[in-house]
Amino acid sequence: MSLFRNFAIGLRSLFRKNQVDRELDEELGTYLEMEAAEKMRQGVSRKDALREVRLERGSLEVAKELVRSGGWEFFVETCWQDLHYSVRMLRKSPGFTAVAVLTLALGIGANTTIFSVMNATLLRTLPFPNPDSLVLVWETFGKGPNNINIVSAPNFWDFKRQSQSFEDMAIFDSAGRGYNLSATGNNQEPEQVSGLRVSAGFFSVLGVKPLLGRTFLPEEELPGKDHEVVLSYRLWERGYGGDPQLLGRTIKIDGEDFTVVGVMPREFHWQFWSKARQLWVPVGYNKTDYGRDENSFIAIARLKAGVTVAQARTEMETIAGRLVQHYPTEDAGMGATVTPLPEFEMGSLKTAMTALMGAVGFVLLIACANVANLLLARGAARQKEFAIRRALGAPGFRVVRQLLTESLLLGVLGGAAALPLTAWGNGLLFHFFQLDNLNLPLREIESVAIDGRVFGFTLVVCLLAGVLFGLAPAINTLRGKVNEPLKEGGRGSTEGGRSRLRNALVASEVALALVLLCGAGLMIESMARLLGVDPGLNPKNVLTMQMSVPQEELYNGPPGLPRFCQDLESHVGAVPGIASVGAVAHLPFEGDAGRGFQIEGQPPAEPGHLPGAGYSVACPNYFRTMGIPLLKGREFTHQDTLGSAGVIVINETMAHTFWPKEDPVGRAIRLGDSNGAHLTVVGVVGDVRYRGLDEPVRRQFFRPYTQAGWPVMGIVVRTIGTPSAFTVPIKKALAEVLPDRPVSQVEIMEEIVRNSTGSRRFPMLLLSGFALLALVLAAVGIAGVANYSVAQRTQEIGIRVALGARSNDVLRLVLRGSMNWVLLGILLGIAASIGVTRLLSGLLYGVRPTDPAVLGAVSVLLTGVALLASYIPARRAMRVDPMIALRYE
Amino acid sequence: MPDKPSDLVQGTLDMIILKTLALEPMHGYGISVRIEQMSKGVFCLNAGSLFLAIQRLERDGLIDGEWKPTESNRRARYYTLTAKGRKRLDSETREWGRQVAAIGRILETS
Numbered sequence: 001m002s003l004f005r006n007f008a009i010g011l012r013s014l015f016r017k018n019q020v021d022r023e024l025d026e027e028l029g030t031y032l033e034m035e036a037a038e039k040m041r042q043g044v045s046r047k048d049a050l051r052e053v054r055l056e057r058g059s060l061e062v063a064k065e066l067v068r069s070g071g072w073e074f075f076v077e078t079c080w081q082d083l084h085y086s087v088r089m090l091r092k093s094p095g096f097t098a099v100a101v102l103t104l105a106l107g108i109g110a111n112t113t114i115f116s117v118m119n120a121t122l123l124r125t126l127p128f129p130n131p132d133s134l135v136l137v138w139e140t141f142g143k144g145p146n147n148i149n150i151v152s153a154p155n156f157w158d159f160k161r162q163s164q165s166f167e168d169m170a171i172f173d174s175a176g177r178g179y180n181l182s183a184t185g186n187n188q189e190p191e192q193v194s195g196l197r198v199s200a201g202f203f204s205v206l207g208v209k210p211l212l213g214r215t216f217l218p219e220e221e222l223p224g225k226d227h228e229v230v231l232s233y234r235l236w237e238r239g240y241g242g243d244p245q246l247l248g249r250t251i252k253i254d255g256e257d258f259t260v261v262g263v264m265p266r267e268f269h270w271q272f273w274s275k276a277r278q279l280w281v282p283v284g285y286n287k288t289d290y291g292r293d294e295n296s297f298i299a300i301a302r303l304k305a306g307v308t309v310a311q312a313r314t315e316m317e318t319i320a321g322r323l324v325q326h327y328p329t330e331d332a333g334m335g336a337t338v339t340p341l342p343e344f345e346m347g348s349l350k351t352a353m354t355a356l357m358g359a360v361g362f363v364l365l366i367a368c369a370n371v372a373n374l375l376l377a378r379g380a381a382r383q384k385e386f387a388i389r390r391a392l393g394a395p396g397f398r399v400v401r402q403l404l405t406e407s408l409l410l411g412v413l414g415g416a417a418a419l420p421l422t423a424w425g426n427g428l429l430f431h432f433f434q435l436d437n438l439n440l441p442l443r444e445i446e447s448v449a450i451d452g453r454v455f456g457f458t459l460v461v462c463l464l465a466g467v468l469f470g471l472a473p474a475i476n477t478l479r480g481k482v483n484e485p486l487k488e489g490g491r492g493s494t495e496g497g498r499s500r501l502r503n504a505l506v507a508s509e510v511a512l513a514l515v516l517l518c519g520a521g522l523m524i525e526s527m528a529r530l531l532g533v534d535p536g537l538n539p540k541n542v543l544t545m546q547m548s549v550p551q552e553e554l555y556n557g558p559p560g561l562p563r564f565c566q567d568l569e570s571h572v573g574a575v576p577g578i579a580s581v582g583a584v585a586h587l588p589f590e591g592d593a594g595r596g597f598q599i600e601g602q603p604p605a606e607p608g609h610l611p612g613a614g615y616s617v618a619c620p621n622y623f624r625t626m627g628i629p630l631l632k633g634r635e636f637t638h639q640d641t642l643g644s645a646g647v648i649v650i651n652e653t654m655a656h657t658f659w660p661k662e663d664p665v666g667r668a669i670r671l672g673d674s675n676g677a678h679l680t681v682v683g684v685v686g687d688v689r690y691r692g693l694d695e696p697v698r699r700q701f702f703r704p705y706t707q708a709g710w711p712v713m714g715i716v717v718r719t720i721g722t723p724s725a726f727t728v729p730i731k732k733a734l735a736e737v738l739p740d741r742p743v744s745q746v747e748i749m750e751e752i753v754r755n756s757t758g759s760r761r762f763p764m765l766l767l768s769g770f771a772l773l774a775l776v777l778a779a780v781g782i783a784g785v786a787n788y789s790v791a792q793r794t795q796e797i798g799i800r801v802a803l804g805a806r807s808n809d810v811l812r813l814v815l816r817g818s819m820n821w822v823l824l825g826i827l828l829g830i831a832a833s834i835g836v837t838r839l840l841s842g843l844l845y846g847v848r849p850t851d852p853a854v855l856g857a858v859s860v861l862l863t864g865v866a867l868l869a870s871y872i873p874a875r876r877a878m879r880v881d882p883m884i885a886l887r888y889e
Numbered sequence: 890m891p892d893k894p895s896d897l898v899q900g901t902l903d904m905i906i907l908k909t910l911a912l913e914p915m916h917g918y919g920i921s922v923r924i925e926q927m928s929k930g931v932f933c934l935n936a937g938s939l940f941l942a943i944q945r946l947e948r949d950g951l952i953d954g955e956w957k958p959t960e961s962n963r964r965a966r967y968y969t970l971t972a973k974g975r976k977r978l979d980s981e982t983r984e985w986g987r988q989v990a991a992i993g994r995i996l997e998t999s
Binding site: 005006009010026027028029030031033034035037038059060062063066067070071 | 916917918919921922935936937938939940941944945947948949950959961963964965966
């Protein structure tokens, strides 16, 4: 109650100031009069009484002040006054204000840009209801950090049946594939889209309801009943014109009829380890899927309310143990584990983002140090003003408060100027770095925008920055006696402590800049090393494209089109300008599958512990087309057919691993699956970096397509001249080989190699940009402080020159003063780098975080820049005329 | 006549003003005179602390002020005790009594 009253009376004081003032005057006036009357009654003469009263009036003014400052509105009023005053002071020195605001805009802008990116990616929760209860369930083998494995359908069925921790559980194909859509409503050509087999519960585990129609029923999981399809919104709109009548109609996929039962909402996005899926079909368990050791699926589940991930994990481990006992052959050595879906999604992006966030934090600190230095210099010039105010009775904290208001105002101005900078930066990041291609599995980055959260972040940052750079200079003004600056000829301040603070700021700026430059240098070096890695093939003038080939038993059976390789060579090879053509199941840099086997002539291994290697299928001439060197033996030929002996070609790593001391050609393996095919090694080829330039080479072996099929082959063509010019004739030739089979993903091999480093390029370029910004800011700071110090020491320099110092001596004097602190900063920076860059090691390749070459190069660079920055003010010092200097005040 | 007027702690000043107004409503000067009289000259208020205290009491809702003409036909603000003020006065007086008794007991045991 009294709070409201207090508020109301205070408001009146604020807005009816004059009237309230008059009332107070009147009340006090009456008080005085009555006092005078009283005195006169006591016998004091009228004259004396009035005189005494007039003396009282002085203390009455004090009384008025006391009463006025008693209310809360006084604080508001003084804050408003401070703000007014600050605006005036900033307008009086436009140069200072401009430089300070620009510096802050750069520093704050960098921070808000990175935050915007974080906001659009990391900070956004998954677009599913209750995303924290979504988990992935894996099989595990052995111990060690990377021991998770995708699951097999029979194991999944047992997991689901036996576990209590989950509301529901579902699986989806770990690889998916391209599905050929025949010419549809809007498309006149057949096209291939990425699709996925899913179990019936898939969508309900995620908690997503279709926009139209329904998702799959449990009975539709079995082959024969599984020709239903759910379309993505994008495919429905683009390919079928968004026609709601499409529900219930059939479309042709891979030459077969599928009924459209549902359409997913626009926001639903699924690109787990793949491109964005456009359609989903029921899992349709086939013969291979029934194998308990045929791991092809990823299991996803939703935890029951109240169950933790740890509890679920323990339960799964127990269930796995039971399965191992029941099925000692297929499930040997198996375990199980559970990982939360949100964490799994973000992985490497988090490291890069955290590093960048730290980097821009450093840039902001450097910017704040610069502005603090500017404020210190300005504060020194305003000493007289402060002295007068304090002499007139302003309490110290009031002066400090006003200066802080100025700093906060500068901060807010800097933040306001940072917003357009941020908008520009966001657009730049989004397009230049193709953030929409970041391939986050479960969401699409529509844009990087400035929304409420970013705005709030900007506000907080600029206020904090204002306090950070404003506090020290503000408190500094309280130092020193009040009467010193008011004396004639007084320099205005005690220099000692102030200049030490300035120099300390310079040293810290240098240290921070050094750490950033080291980080950038390390990443640049990583990139250089990465690009220097030999991929193992010759990507020049090579064109690739994907094509699905008919195949009954998807990943294991005999080739669905035995003449495929021959037809490829005769049709595509006939196109003028083609040097050679081949095909392979897995193109380099796009991952591969694995197989286990027994090695002949070596002691048999335990089931579940079979030696394994990456597995692929290739046409003859593949290796030659791709430029992979043949080291021993021969490539596949057209004579390697189903009728002749089974052969394989292995890579060098596999040769060294299994036959280190002998020639592997002529040796044989026996595949570990139900086939048990006996395969002889006929050739050894050079290693190719199949998983990425920075991943270690895996063992690999290839079977000829003519002996083992594969449903999707990557066609590889080496051309004479620019590959892209041959796209059309090659496509035509392929249409002759396989009519009504669309070709997809036409890419130039050189680009594939280049893009494989893409995920590193983004943080590297950004970090380098920020390091450069930090360097520039630090240089400006050093120059500013050196310049100021020269101005302060003009008298001293004049004396020295008058006493015989030469210009070189003056130069050395100034440089030494400046460089001492710079070198201190460099030493501090090196020490800090050694500690901090360790955090970057996840992003580095082939470089130690404490690489001395990088540290050395960066230190030299920084010293050079600092020297240059100090040299320009030093030249000014050299030109000091002693006569003028001695008269300088 | 005492040499110097003693200084009053802020809380006690409030209490004394409330007590003064409990007897009858009056204006600022009247309060000051009455306090001086009742304390037999021990407490001599200056205008500043008095009006500061009055402002505080008014904002807290313990007293109400009203403009009225004085004898000499000038205007002054006359203050009255509110119900809340009366309650506060009672509780403060009781509290004060307890404190005084306690201090007295401490000082007696020597």
